[in-house]
Amino acid sequence: MGQFGIGQPLRRLEDPRLLVGGGRYADDARIEGQFWGVFLRSPHAHADILAMDLAAARAAPGVKAIFTAADLDAAGMPDMACEVELKSLAGEAMARPQRPILARGKTRFVGECVALVVADTQAHARDAAELIAVDYAPRPAVAGAQAALRPDAPRVWDELTSNLPVHWENGPVGPVDAAMAGAAHRVRLRIVNDRLVPAPMEPKGALAAWDKAASKLTLWAPTQGGRRIQATIAKRFLGLEQEQVRVISQDVGGGFGMRGQTYPEYVALGFAARALDGAVKWRADRTETFVSDYHGRDQVNEAEMGLDAQGRIVALKIHTVLNLGAYMAENGPRLPMEGGGRIIPCCYHAPHFYFSVKPVFTNTVSTDTYRGAGRPEANFLMERLMDKAAAACGLPRDEIRRRNFIAQFPYKTPLGYSIDSGDFAAGLDQALRMADWAQFETRRAEAKRRGKLRGIGVAAFIEAAGGRAPVEDMRLQAAPDGSVTIFSGSHSHGQGHATVFAQLAHEFLGVAPERVTLVQGDTDVTPKGSIGTFGSRSSMMGGGGLKAAAEKIVAKGKRIAAALMQSEAEQVSFAQGVFRAGASEVSFAAVAAAAHDPAKLPEGMAPGLDESHLFQREAENFPNGCHVCEVEIDPETGTTEILRYVAVDDCGIVLNPLIVHGQVHGGVAQGVGQATIEKVVYDEEAQLVSASFMDYGMPRASGVPYIEAGFNAVPCKTNPLGVKGAGEAGACGAPPAYVGAVADALRDFGADHIDMPLTPEKVWRAIHGKG
Amino acid sequence: MHNFAYHAPASLDAALKLIGEKEDGKIIAGGMTLLPTLKQRLAAPSDLIDLAGLPDLRGVKKEGGHIVIGAMTTHYEVATSDVVKAAIPALAHLASIIGDPAVRHRGTIGGSLANSDPAADYPGAAMGLNATIVTNKRAIAAEDYFLGLFETALERDEIIVSVRFPIPEKAAYQKFRHPASGYAVAGVMVSKTGAQVRVGVTGAGPNAFRARDFEAALEKSFTAEAIKDVKMSPDSLLSDIHCSAEYRAHLVGVLARRAVAQA
């Protein structure tokens, strides 16, 4: 509506505050007399802890207490559990060993918390941590998932007979093999989807404060909502009622999926705060974030696709090996089959489909959700296969996609999810048009005359948005002056909810966006049923909740307006902030004022204009899109430059194009980062070699292309706003578009696939046959 | 960071005296390398002796056929110095692409050469431009200065005062940036003065060195074509998680040709 409503490019209302340092992050929280916590972390990837001598550390200046697994065990503290339950085809349940908060007798990865030192200052706590003498007996360690599957591999868990907790399959392979055997064309690929660090700008950190009088713990920490962490810390770990823990995450410097988890550090700090009856602060440094934040991706996929003579898929087989790390994170094992599995086999119809997943323990940090959480991996695999299939079938890369696109909706995927809508062919056509795909060969020839190799790549992708939890709680409250406060269950850690939700409030209630305040990230204040933000869900879940809450406000407002205008509620209409009945009208602000004045209310009506709604989603939504990337390679060095990047996205109804483009830009930056320079490297002893920004390549502005972004909006049919998520799309589209472009540039050199990141050296090797 | 005593001497002599007296005193210049190692507790000097208060160590001068740069001159000052830009534009360019703006405003040429990071840029310039490192005790030719990985001819009580660069007829610097750190995966400074050609290489080996085969070929004909077939052996070059020695050896050839073409 109007200048500020749905679809308008309203600039981010939160930016002025954030840009002048007005953000309130976990590290901004401090309490008079707080202690400082420092975690002693394991330098070994795998070792028995034979003994720990704390005497010198305890006697060090300023030390208040030192906690180890023994203290937690004495207090009956349980271990951390993975939420996922999986079964093999034969019905065997997945082994689910639990992670101790602090290492108990053994450490299983470099960076694992061994002890928590609490002192009066951070420096004293550090000094004391260095004085703890741990007697480690190192054991052989294994970092790679495939290596960990070998029978002679070091075992991460003595309790298990191998590093494989379950072998999951979607069904028997037989029928798929039979279909594959009859295929006219068969293509195979082995794809390593390398491990990434989320590396948010704000490192992990927390302040845990125990209030003895109230018997309540307050935890300031960067989360993606906090409600789940509140419940877990209270009920599972501290034996408290949920309300006895308050989690505050007002502003958060980047989430990317790694903030939703209850990290062991938070639990240990909460335990320490209660034990010491005080407040304990902790701030991770950058190296700590590298070695202890959950990592993303890390899959090896072996896939085979069979096609008929016309290039239509007849069968698809995928074997995925997933590196879990040493411990199963909350979502860890389910990412391929639930994260990626919700959409696999992506934009295409595959009549026969076999999917095998082996999640594997290794001596590394846990892997968990990271921007896209399984969907970028699935899309990457499918798009690389489609390019290879195009070559095998002698079809152009766009044509083979057109022939296989799902075109009938709703479409039921092999794993049972229902895709409501989309127009994949239209998105493809639009992207090709914007990128001038048709004239590409002219540009290739021109580049060749300059001694350069030019290539173009196209990637269609599909996403699943809405996240696992099917509810979200939103509350709208109008003040007597007509201004509105949103108490949001959804949580912005960069996405711009303060803007988009203000637009929605404006759309539904007619209030000016600058008169809308967003309150988020405080479990004492946000609605009880709040969940948070992950899986590109806020537009549908938070937006849907807001819409319903606004409808309740309008319904009540109509009754108040009717009383003011001496009319009947049924006669009152509401549009653009004005209630009307016949020739009379009254503004939303006047109704809000009346709502707080019992004298003006209809009889029996409770005062206030304050409504909540627990939104329940019908289904997830399925954002999709098509990205085209054009590159030029310097064959002498392998250096690759992105010359053009086109992103066409279907995120349903666009609430704010600036915000959506921003999400696409960020996602593409992360996708390009993975495709070009990002890579976590563990060495043979499972030491993390890429533990700083000196060694881990973060994409910089200079490496991210100008992005021409367009929309191919097909409204979602299963939610009230018609929206589809936008947060993770870019990270799905960029890797296959980029790698496809490089492979195209190298088509004369027999390199149909190069594993990410495509460093200059790898590209140079492919060109010079030094594979 | 561990505790240390901080000193801000007002003269070179005072600084040297402190170095002599203190048990484990360390000089600090821009701090761009030293401070991170202190913060990570990889070093714990008893005393830090700051050279920031010694104005004589800062600034750029032209002395006859030489450019003399004080050890405490920042990368930014070198990059923007009219004197350097007029005499050795390749050196100004090199300084302008070190790290990022914050690093260029703090980091110093003396600190860079004292540190001798294998991937730093200035060591390549020192070799490729035939520089002399002048300390409180002596003048050391670049060739005698770099001894190994983070290892130089400097003695414990020796402070770099300035660096002297003879002004070449022409020179050019080509750098292949590391995607994460921005340092040189390989960097080549080529210069020509009369019949003499210098090719200084950084990034590729444990310390900066001269590529003598390239020099010999270029002294016959200063063209990219002349070194087309000259190969660098990967044998003593670095191999790490980013680049193999083989690739680095190849890059040195490419960068040398490009530098010659650009000079």
Ligand SMILES: Cc1cc2nc3c(=O)[nH]c(=O)nc-3n(C[C@H](O)[C@H](O)[C@H](O)COP(=O)(O)OP(=O)(O)OC[C@H]3O[C@@H](n4cnc5c(N)ncnc54)[C@H](O)[C@@H]3O)c2cc1C
């Ligand atoms: C993010 C980042 C990126 C960087 N990128 C690059 C790059 O691309 N290329 C590059 O070349 N460099 C790069 N650097 C290094 C930087 O340019 C500095 O040159 C380097 O850190 C050393 O200079 P400094 O003045 O900071 O020395 P300091 O850190 O103060 O000192 C370094 C060492 O030198 C000793 N020292 C300092 N001055 C003297 C002296 N006058 N006499 C004797 N000993 C002395 C000190 O005792 C210490 O051991 C980067 C640094 C950072 C932090």
